[in-house]
Amino acid sequence: MHLTIRATGAGAGMLSHLLAKNPSNLYERMEKDSRVRIVFTASSEEEAEAVIYVTPDPVELVKGDSSAHNDITQYINDREFVVSSLFCTYIRSALGTALNGKTKEAYVPWVGRKLNLELALGPVASNLPDRTLTELFTALGYEVLLERGDADYAFDLKSRSSVRYIRLKGMQTLQTALRQLFVLIPALDDYKHYYISDDEVDKIRRYGEGWLEDHPQRGLILKRTLRFAGAIKQYEGWMTRDDKQIENRTPNIALAAGTAGAGFPVALGSDPSMETAEAPKVRLNDLRYAAIAEIVEGLVSRRRIVDFGSGEGKLSARLGSVPGVHEIKAVEPSASAQLRAMDRFAKMEGKSGVTVPEPVTGSLFYYDESLRGKDVMILCEVIEHIDEYRLGRVMDTIFHEYAPGTLIITTPNKEYNAVYEMDQEEMRHGDHRFEWSREAFAAWCSRWTPIYNYSAELKGIGEFDPNYGYPTQMAIFTKGEAL
Known part of the structure; x- marks a missing residue:
């Protein structure tokens, strides 16, 4: 699982300062039993590229899960490979400075300045169709390219695969771009490894500030990140600052019989x-x-x-x-x-x-x-x-x-x-x-x-x-x- 951030043109050299990482050094830390690495593959005033790469321990992923006891299928999953909510959890600490805009005082003016960014992430295992994936990002002003891995099969598996790599290109501040990814990546994968609490609602509110409220696919994003009507109502209540409640999208259900x-x-x-x-x-x-x-x-x-x-x-x-x-x-x-x-x-x-x-x-x-x-x-x-x-x-x-x-x-x-x-x-x-x-x-x-x-x-x-x-x-x- 990886995320590549590339900046070109004016201000590209600020990427390392906004990330608070020395481009000459390898950043390597253990985060929740996963190894997080950040390496700069390019670093100049006109071009800078940082690669964030995470290697989870597949055994640690299932340790402590009593439901998986004596079941070998616990190890047969894609969680150690795909970019998901787990990935966001692993890299949040490493990218904390950029996410919160708390860089050194000399670089504060660059927090709110848009850079020519290219973002590449994957693999993403999503049940959303290509068109919907594309619309989620084009609505934010990005050019979007979806790719599938190179492989030869005797039957048409590749075209049916839900796994894709996503490449984005556009003018955006680094802080906003990362916050958008931290909201949208869990929505793409639709897999949650954590309990959705008030903290999660608050995170969506903070990271979504300034763009999520006007996103044409906001309903889909909230449904796939917050899941529950109560959590969605809580988010909407924050956004409207009054007692307005959104309609519960899950209908009352009653068993009926007859013929038609x-x-x-x-x-x-x-x-x-x-x-x-x-x-x-x-x-x-x-x-x-x-x-x-x-x-x-x-x-x-x-x-x-x-x-x-x-x-x-x-x-x-x-x-x-x-x-x-x-x-x-x-x-x-x-x-x-x-x-x-x-x-x-x-x-x-x-x-x-x-x-x-x-x-x-x-x-x-x-x-x-x-x-x-x-x-x-x-x-x-x-x-x-x-x-x-x-x-x-x-x-x-x-x-x-x-x-x-x-x-x-x-x-x-x-x-x-x-x-x-x-x-x-x-x-x-x-x-x-x-x-x-x-x-x-x-x-x-x-x-x-x-x-x-x-x-x-x-x-x-x-x-x-x-x-x-x-x-x-x-x-x-x-x-x-x-x-």
Whole structure:
């Protein structure tokens, strides 16, 4: 992970003074178990270039994380390579003088003077499309160039990669340029390694002063840096200096049922108690679990259930209370998630009328004979984490080999992202490989029904929008009579 700052033309020689670093010396420090280096590759009155390079310790990155205990996948990540909020944390101390504009008195006039700057950073792993990445910086007056690393592949992986290098060029003060990066880098990566507290809101306010309030993508930036409506409201309250509150962009969500175009449900009458300002927000994830449990409870055959991609076991635990369910296999490949699921299942032991789920280590890509012929199989928010070109193989295995009596699948509705004010090409999670519209999901479901003698019913989960439907779409596949 690196950041290169290059200044050319008038005032370029001030770069080292504004950074408070001797261009003849290598700056090297340990910061939070990571080695931070700053080296000047050029230093003259007309051209100066500083390279900030960070080498984290991959072991230290996961030390102290109890959730990663005995899970080798903890080491399989991109955190030691990509420019993210972690990178900003590592270099903040080294760049403190420039960020705060506290240079020596002789150089104070240069703090507010614009330089001809070129900034290069990367690699950046972002789920934002190229167009959005470009717009974030062009709005600040920069020329933007996005690059992908040089590599040869036997298939078109390079063009699908989310990893890019960013090069910026423009006239800007060094302090403002760095502050912009310290706000935008965490927004690009959308990964936070720290708790978002009042200090984080204050940091965004300080670093964003003079440019963020007028940025056309301010809403997106705040959503991806502060995440929570309360933190965003706190920031907006600071900016307006009064009691004005911004509208919470996360809609009230209520489960609805019925039928409308393309087999998706229409909204029924809402519960008045849900419309009051004091009513708590219901998480969409909880509504998914409730909807699935309701479907399962209405099935004639529901004794044996397989919950694929069960994660921390929340849905499996919920299904344990459904009458008539006697066996639940919670299948999950991640050891850390399974450990949390096992803790959850242990608390269910001894409770009357409750079926305790059985944790199973497994994957959709590895056939397990013990999962064959169950009454119900569930893939809750799973398929979008699989590359589309591999999905056919998975579905063939499910319908042909496992042949469950009922298959329940939920996945995001891409159209509904507009309600969340997301960019058209943005996805809800960094690990999503795709998100489908209602039409695309319906077409995909209809592909399997004639081949394997299943029927499919489509439903929606969440608050209905007349233009975009429901945030979550659900398919219920029911096995027909043997031919």
